[in-house]
Amino acid sequence: MAVYDKYFLMKENDVADYVTAKMPDFFKTPLALSVKEIGDGNLNYIFRVVNETDGVSLIVKQAGYTLRISSEMQISPERNRVESEILLLQKKYADGLVPDVYQYDTVMCVCIMEDLSDYQLMRYALIEHKTFPYFAEDITDYMVNTLINTTDIVMDHKAKKELVKRFINPELCEITEDLVYTEPYNDNKKRNRVTPENLKFVENELYNDENLRLEAAKLKFEFMNNAQALLHGDLHTGSIFVKEKAVGNERLTRVFDPEFAFYGPIGYDAGNVIANLFFAWHNGNAAGKKDFCDWILTSAMSVIDLFKQKFLNVFSKNATDVMAKTDGFAEYYLSSIISDTAACTGLELIRRTVGMAQVKDITSIADKKKRIEAERVNILCAKDCILNRCSFKRGQDFVDVLHRALSRLG
Numbered sequence: 001m002a003v004y005d006k007y008f009l010m011k012e013n014d015v016a017d018y019v020t021a022k023m024p025d026f027f028k029t030p031l032a033l034s035v036k037e038i039g040d041g042n043l044n045y046i047f048r049v050v051n052e053t054d055g056v057s058l059i060v061k062q063a064g065y066t067l068r069i070s071s072e073m074q075i076s077p078e079r080n081r082v083e084s085e086i087l088l089l090q091k092k093y094a095d096g097l098v099p100d101v102y103q104y105d106t107v108m109c110v111c112i113m114e115d116l117s118d119y120q121l122m123r124y125a126l127i128e129h130k131t132f133p134y135f136a137e138d139i140t141d142y143m144v145n146t147l148i149n150t151t152d153i154v155m156d157h158k159a160k161k162e163l164v165k166r167f168i169n170p171e172l173c174e175i176t177e178d179l180v181y182t183e184p185y186n187d188n189k190k191r192n193r194v195t196p197e198n199l200k201f202v203e204n205e206l207y208n209d210e211n212l213r214l215e216a217a218k219l220k221f222e223f224m225n226n227a228q229a230l231l232h233g234d235l236h237t238g239s240i241f242v243k244e245k246a247v248g249n250e251r252l253t254r255v256f257d258p259e260f261a262f263y264g265p266i267g268y269d270a271g272n273v274i275a276n277l278f279f280a281w282h283n284g285n286a287a288g289k290k291d292f293c294d295w296i297l298t299s300a301m302s303v304i305d306l307f308k309q310k311f312l313n314v315f316s317k318n319a320t321d322v323m324a325k326t327d328g329f330a331e332y333y334l335s336s337i338i339s340d341t342a343a344c345t346g347l348e349l350i351r352r353t354v355g356m357a358q359v360k361d362i363t364s365i366a367d368k369k370k371r372i373e374a375e376r377v378n379i380l381c382a383k384d385c386i387l388n389r390c391s392f393k394r395g396q397d398f399v400d401v402l403h404r405a406l407s408r409l410g
């Protein structure tokens with residue numbers, strides 16, 4: 001039997017042997033393992049392994065040296081270790097909201113984890129215009145518990161610095177620094193993908209707007225230097241599973257894929273959630289799904305308002321830092337998170353509209369005119385979020401900004 005003491009990138013027909021060697025007691029005999037590669041993300045290979053005898057299954061996730069999205073992009077597969085350790089840590093803070101990790105292997109860069117195939121990827125569910133009434137509750141539980149509990153507000157400062165060190169994640173951060181905080185404002189690596197009919201609009205509104213570029217530059221250095229909390233780092237709707245009906249007391253929302261995790265500004269995670277709800281709104285709007293669009297906006301508003309409410313609760317229960325407990329500090333700290341959230345909503349809206357990694361919610365809008373308009377609204381809305389970030393205080397402000405952009409386009 002192979003010992004797997006040297007890395008190689010597995011193909012479907014390598015995985016059954018690997019799993020049998022690594023987890024000999026997981027499956028009952030007789031073994032009839034079927035393996036299918038089901039990944040459709042930008043980076044890794046995901047194998048679903050099912051024992052056809054009784055339907056018991058698991059997921060094998062392996063990182064390669066090059067990315068799926070581009071063989072020219074090389075990144076250490078060590079990201080698999082980051083992801084596995086983060087999921088184990090997050091289970092402590094947000095049990096039931098992340099997949100269980102069974103084991104990980106730092107030689108083969110593999111994580112073996114719970115199969116969540118009875119859930120649906122949230123982005124795809126939203127493209128089918130399904131609604132999830134519990135989403136705002138669940139995602140704010142996840143955000144508040146994983147974020148504030150890893151800050152200096154709650155943690156012993158030396159223990160927190162150990163986590164900063166352990167999850168420094170420079171290569172994955174560099175992708176974000178390039179794709180989110182740099183290229184959308186100048187196309188310096190010529191990797192942007194702009195819809196031809198919007199080229200002039202993008203040049204005027206993004207590439208030639210010096211004021212916007214200055215604000216994006218300030219935010220980039222905030223991202224790189226504000227080690228506030230242990231972020232998910234890529235909290236879009238393609239990193240979230242959802243289902244409509246729970247079995248037993250399971251949660252309807254599960255957050256996975258935290259390989260971009262590092263210590264950064266909390267608003268980065270929160271802004272990703274809001275922007276990706278807006279993408280789904282555009283998809284629903286283009287299809288004339290009014291109820292769906294209303295639900296999206298109500299959810300975006302609730303995400304902000306519930307986050308604020310829960311944040312203050314956890315703060316008052318868990319804060320340990322003596323100075324942080326000073327009257328008024330929690331509100332001051334939270335208000336800067338909400339401004340960062342507005343800014344990061346804007347950054348995500350822009351980068352998914354003109355950058356290298358786009359989202360199906362927008363690219364699958366078949367009506368050309370509607371897609372062009374959706375892209376323009378994203379850009380106008382994003383600029384408002386970035387340039388006026390300090391005026392964002394509550395959920396309603398995040399709904400108003402989308403309406404302002406829609407009315408500016410006429």
Ligand code: SR1
Pocket residue numbers: 042043067069073175176179234357
């Ligand atoms: C090169 S990776 C492109 C994008 O995919 C990931 O999900 C991140 O969002 C990253 O920016």
Ligand code: MG
Pocket residue numbers: 041042234238239257
């Ligand atoms: Mg991902």
